[in-house]
Amino acid sequence: MDTTLPEPSVEEAAHSARLADAIRKEIAASGPVSFARFMERCLYAPGLGYYSAGRLKFGAAGDFVTAPELGPLFARCVARAMAPALRACGKDAIWFELGGGSGVFARDCLLELQALDALPRHYWLLEPSADLRERQRERLQTDLPTELFARCAWLDRPPQHAWAGVLFANEVLDALPVTRFTTQGGEVFEEHIDANGNGAFVRTDRPADPLVAGAVRHLQRSLGREFEDGYRSEVLPQLPWWLEAIAGEQTRGAALFVDYGYVRREFYLPERRDGTLLCHYRHRAHADPLSMPGLQDITASVDFTALAEAGIGAGFELASHAFQSEFLIASGLDAVFAAAYDGATDEAARYALAQQVKRLTLPGEMGERFQAMLFTRDLDSDAVFAALLAADRSARL
Numbered sequence: 001m002d003t004t005l006p007e008p009s010v011e012e013a014a015h016s017a018r019l020a021d022a023i024r025k026e027i028a029a030s031g032p033v034s035f036a037r038f039m040e041r042c043l044y045a046p047g048l049g050y051y052s053a054g055r056l057k058f059g060a061a062g063d064f065v066t067a068p069e070l071g072p073l074f075a076r077c078v079a080r081a082m083a084p085a086l087r088a089c090g091k092d093a094i095w096f097e098l099g100g101g102s103g104v105f106a107r108d109c110l111l112e113l114q115a116l117d118a119l120p121r122h123y124w125l126l127e128p129s130a131d132l133r134e135r136q137r138e139r140l141q142t143d144l145p146t147e148l149f150a151r152c153a154w155l156d157r158p159p160q161h162a163w164a165g166v167l168f169a170n171e172v173l174d175a176l177p178v179t180r181f182t183t184q185g186g187e188v189f190e191e192h193i194d195a196n197g198n199g200a201f202v203r204t205d206r207p208a209d210p211l212v213a214g215a216v217r218h219l220q221r222s223l224g225r226e227f228e229d230g231y232r233s234e235v236l237p238q239l240p241w242w243l244e245a246i247a248g249e250q251t252r253g254a255a256l257f258v259d260y261g262y263v264r265r266e267f268y269l270p271e272r273r274d275g276t277l278l279c280h281y282r283h284r285a286h287a288d289p290l291s292m293p294g295l296q297d298i299t300a301s302v303d304f305t306a307l308a309e310a311g312i313g314a315g316f317e318l319a320s321h322a323f324q325s326e327f328l329i330a331s332g333l334d335a336v337f338a339a340a341y342d343g344a345t346d347e348a349a350r351y352a353l354a355q356q357v358k359r360l361t362l363p364g365e366m367g368e369r370f371q372a373m374l375f376t377r378d379l380d381s382d383a384v385f386a387a388l389l390a391a392d393r394s395a396r397l
């Protein structure tokens with residue numbers, strides 16, 4: 001891991017200092033904040049948080065690259081995999097994307113769905129960052145034919161009335177504020193952030209409230225062992241409620257989550273004693289979430305066993321859990337790549353396509369670090385690719 005971080009500009013440093021001041025004020029008023037609250041402020045404080053402020057995040061000039069940012073192959077595969085489910089939901093089917101990033105996924109997905117004659121009635125986006133919402137709107141208005149752009153709509157909150165179709169989220173779960181916990185003598189403690197006499201942020205552990213303590217006890221029961229004293233990791237106690245809030249009104253269709261993470265017993269390996277937290281700043285990854293508030297991304301890996309529990313708890317059936325490479329291959333990556341390759345106009349474009357496939361599928365790249373979990377609700381099995389059902393490795397959960 002490269003630990004030398006590029007220096008922020010004077011303007012960026014001033015921006016970060018404003019957010020740090022706001023967090024210090026909150027701590028002065030009501031005591032140390034939970035790590036989850038600290039992460040929420042760092043990422044989503046209006047106008048100041050990493051995702052809420054205007055800096056470029058995605059792509060080569062930003063801090064990290066996501067699968068849709070590599071090129072259109074990822075979105076085309078997802079569109080192909082989900083087209084049967086959309087069709088099964090009829091002419092009023094909805095595509096509902098959470099956390100649309102720069103808007104490239106929505107663009108490439110809508111164009112592919114049009115080519116497949118499987119357009120949804122509406123393409124909804126739910127995006128907490130006002131800045132990203134604007135970027136998505138601009139990109140889609142510029143890049144899409146008017147008829148397709150007219151299908152896009154931005155929601156202010158999860159849908160409050162019944163809908164059917166496809167729910168999709170790439171790298172959203174890893175951006176949800178996580179609870180950090182540790183155990184000592186059988187007791188559960190929650191990590192909080194305090195400010196010391198110099199105003200620097202420091203960690204401090206406080207007895208966990210019943211929700212967090214219950215979530216950690218559930219983990220221990222499910223793993224069949226207690227965490228060692230001092231073991232520290234992350235959990236999303238709110239995941240079942242969050243998913244219920246997002247998908248509670250979805251009467252029919254599919255929900256697909258792609259993210260990096262592990263099944264539970266790999267997430268909570270005894271030797272992984274400080275969790276999975278990772279920060280990204282200009283393509284450098286490091287593990288100090290307390291530095292440069294607002295300037296860096298903070299993420300944690302996803303416990304896919306917890307996601308499966310939450311999905312089933314919300315009334316979904318778990319249809320398939322696969323590595324991203326397996327998911328893409330089962331969704332027709334070969335054909336999608338061949339069509340793009342045939343259509344490429346020069347050698348550089350063909351080379352870029354081959355590179356895209358490598359980044360998406362090689363085990364050391366995104367192929368196995370990223371996993372796809374597909375849920376269905378009230379869908380016949382012929383609305384899901386047989387290859388996706390065959391790729392299912394949920395027995396490992």
Ligand SMILES: C[S@@+](CC[C@H](N)C(=O)[O-])C[C@H]1O[C@@H](n2cnc3c(N)ncnc32)[C@H](O)[C@@H]1O
Nearest residue numbers: 051066098099100101126128129170171172175
């Ligand atoms: C790592 S980015 C991924 C962006 C995009 N999906 C991609 O793959 O390029 C995380 C995205 O999730 C959004 N997000 C975070 N919390 C969310 C929530 N509770 N609901 C919907 N989107 C959320 C962020 O604002 C951001 O757009």
